[in-house]
Amino acid sequence: xxxxxxxxxxxxxxxxxxxxxxxxxxxxxxxxxxxxxxxxxxxxxxxxxxxxxxxxxxxxxxxxxxxxxxxxxxxxxxxxxxxxxxxxxxxxxxxxxxxxxxxxxxxxxxxxxxxxxxxxxxxxxxxxxxxxxxxxxxxxxxxxxxxxxxxxxxxxxxxxxxxxxxxxxxxxxxxxxxxxxxxxx
Amino acid sequence: xxxxxxxxxxxxxxxxxxxxxxxxxxxxxxxxxxxxxxxxxxxxxxxxxxxxxxxxxxxxxxxxxxxxxxxxxxxxxxxxxxxxxxxxxxxxxxxxxxxxxxxxxxxxxxxxxxxxxxxxxxxxxxxxxxxxxxxxxxxxxxxxxxxxxxxxxxxxxxxxxxxxxxxxxxxxxxxxxxxxxxxxxxxxxxxxxxxxxxxxxxxxxxxxxxxxxxxxxxxxxxxxxxxxxxxxxxxxxxxxxxxxxxxxxxxxxxxxxxxxxxxxxxxxxxxxxxxxxxxxxxxxxxxxxxxxxxxxxxxxxxxxxxxxxxxxxxxxxxxxxxxxxxxxxxxxxxxxxxxxxxxxxxxxxxxx
Numbered sequence: 001x002x003x004x005x006x007x008x009x010x011x012x013x014x015x016x017x018x019x020x021x022x023x024x025x026x027x028x029x030x031x032x033x034x035x036x037x038x039x040x041x042x043x044x045x046x047x048x049x050x051x052x053x054x055x056x057x058x059x060x061x062x063x064x065x066x067x068x069x070x071x072x073x074x075x076x077x078x079x080x081x082x083x084x085x086x087x088x089x090x091x092x093x094x095x096x097x098x099x100x101x102x103x104x105x106x107x108x109x110x111x112x113x114x115x116x117x118x119x120x121x122x123x124x125x126x127x128x129x130x131x132x133x134x135x136x137x138x139x140x141x142x143x144x145x146x147x148x149x150x151x152x153x154x155x156x157x158x159x160x161x162x163x164x165x166x167x168x169x170x171x172x173x174x175x176x177x178x179x180x181x182x183x184x185x
Numbered sequence: 186x187x188x189x190x191x192x193x194x195x196x197x198x199x200x201x202x203x204x205x206x207x208x209x210x211x212x213x214x215x216x217x218x219x220x221x222x223x224x225x226x227x228x229x230x231x232x233x234x235x236x237x238x239x240x241x242x243x244x245x246x247x248x249x250x251x252x253x254x255x256x257x258x259x260x261x262x263x264x265x266x267x268x269x270x271x272x273x274x275x276x277x278x279x280x281x282x283x284x285x286x287x288x289x290x291x292x293x294x295x296x297x298x299x300x301x302x303x304x305x306x307x308x309x310x311x312x313x314x315x316x317x318x319x320x321x322x323x324x325x326x327x328x329x330x331x332x333x334x335x336x337x338x339x340x341x342x343x344x345x346x347x348x349x350x351x352x353x354x355x356x357x358x359x360x361x362x363x364x365x366x367x368x369x370x371x372x373x374x375x376x377x378x379x380x381x382x383x384x385x386x387x388x389x390x391x392x393x394x395x396x397x398x399x400x401x402x403x404x405x406x407x408x409x410x411x412x413x414x415x416x417x418x419x420x421x422x423x424x425x426x427x428x429x430x431x432x433x434x435x436x437x438x439x440x441x442x443x444x445x446x447x448x449x450x451x452x453x454x455x456x457x458x459x460x461x462x463x464x465x466x467x468x469x470x471x472x473x474x475x476x477x478x479x480x481x482x483x484x485x486x487x488x489x490x491x492x493x494x495x496x497x498x499x500x501x502x503x504x505x506x507x508x509x510x511x512x513x514x515x516x517x518x519x520x521x522x523x524x525x526x527x528x529x530x531x532x533x534x535x536x537x
Contacts, residue, residue, distance in 0.1 A: 061521075
């Protein structure tokens with residue numbers, strides 16, 4: 001059975017829930033079993049925000065997860081709080097400009113993703129979460145990029161058709177960063 | 186879709202046209218959704234000044250033959266039990282959602298299964314009973330909604346759907362029922378619809394003219410439920426040496442653990458009630474004691490509650506052990522797998 005457990009964590013306003021929803025929709029479009037459990041503080045903007053996503057070939061059991069296969073840390077508190085929940089051999093993707101990695105502990109595999117710089121280079125820092133979504137799509141390997149692209153077009157295309165080109169370019173750039181042969185710290 | 190929203194939308198689609206609620210985590214998204222959805226379908230949404238007010242509003246709306254629903258969580262349901270008893274006494278249908286939270290007292294907002302006794306055994310004073318549904322996945326919640334309203338209307342008796350904070354908050358893909366144009370149950374022979382041309386009716390929770398007949402009719406209904414209305418998920422019972430039983434969120438976790446246990450060579454069967462009242466007693470009494478060494482009951486509450494009905498159904502023929510997850514803790518797959526493994530090892534059944 002193939003099953004992948006993901007945590008995306010950050011603060012409200014970074015697009016944590018949106019990333020989760022788009023990855024789930026991509027997985028659904030690829031006919032995978034998928035579950036998302038959101039958790040957030042009282043604030044929509046600025047409060048803590050995280051979501052668990054489980055993508056599987058079979059029916060999914062508990063939404064509560066002991067060890068994650070992949071963790072996305074969008075800010076320092078998220079990294080500090082959750083990196084201990086990574087399974088051995090799992091991977092953490094960090095928002096490079098906001099997360100300072102600790103000294104090498106030989107256990108955690110962290111990949112720093114320059115999401116803000118990449119998004120700014122493409123046209124707007126607001127697409128930073130799409131860069132991370134692309135990197136996450138490549139890292140988890142459970143959902144084809146084409147299905148996540150389809151999810152982005154269907155969900156974001158309606159609201160901001162003028163932004164769709166940027167969002168897709170950001171998604172693509174994030175996916176490519178993870179394809180770089182040596183980003184691992 | 187998010188759990189609360191999918192469940193609310195399913196209710197709308199099967200004909201619910203009145204919803205009264207009061208905020209409490211983890212179900213506030215249900216009234217929130219209904220507050221914008223009901224006006225779109227010509228229904229009515231009302232926020233009561235309390236849980237008690239909300240269910241009394243349901244009493245009034247349902248008395249007109251309208252499909253009416255309310256929802257709350259554990260302590261909120263405790264407040265509603267007064268009127269649930271009134272509904273049963275006055276023979277008024279209604280659907281009540283209980284998104285269980287940890288308890289006792291105010292407890293916490295994490296998923297729990299500590300209201301089994303409350304909802305199955307005593308949903309109010311006076312010794313009445315409600316049909317209680319216990320779906321495990323969001324799809325089952327959505328699928329069960331039409332049956333819940335139909336049976337409530339058929340019996341003119343309140344129905345409870347026992348859920349929890351996990352089901353309410355998860356997002357899963359669901360296939361919603363088609364939109365029904367209007368409820369197809371004719372309530373014209375009992376509901377309050379204006380008495381022009383006929384004598385006035387009253388739907389009151391007291392002044393029963395003949396207590397003996399009323400009690401006998403209620404008992405006949407409960408017996409009919411047991412014969413005709415049990416819903417249960419059964420899997421791999423034919424050659425099972427161990428049977429796992431659970432409901433709701435614990436049920437979906439147990440399903441997943443059963444697959445892992447079978448990979449170790451253990452022959453595992455599953456009995457997962459979809460109705461807790463009527464309880465699927467026949468599924469348990471039909472187990473062969475020569476083949477099944479142990480029934481393991483898994484519940485997200487301590488002490489276990491459903492275990493009493495499992496033991497009653499088995500009548501001492503097969504031993505029962507409970508894996509009790511304290512109320513307010515959402516267990517992982519590993520927690521349940523390791524807990525079941527420890528019980529099996531303790532009983533000398535299977536070394537894992």
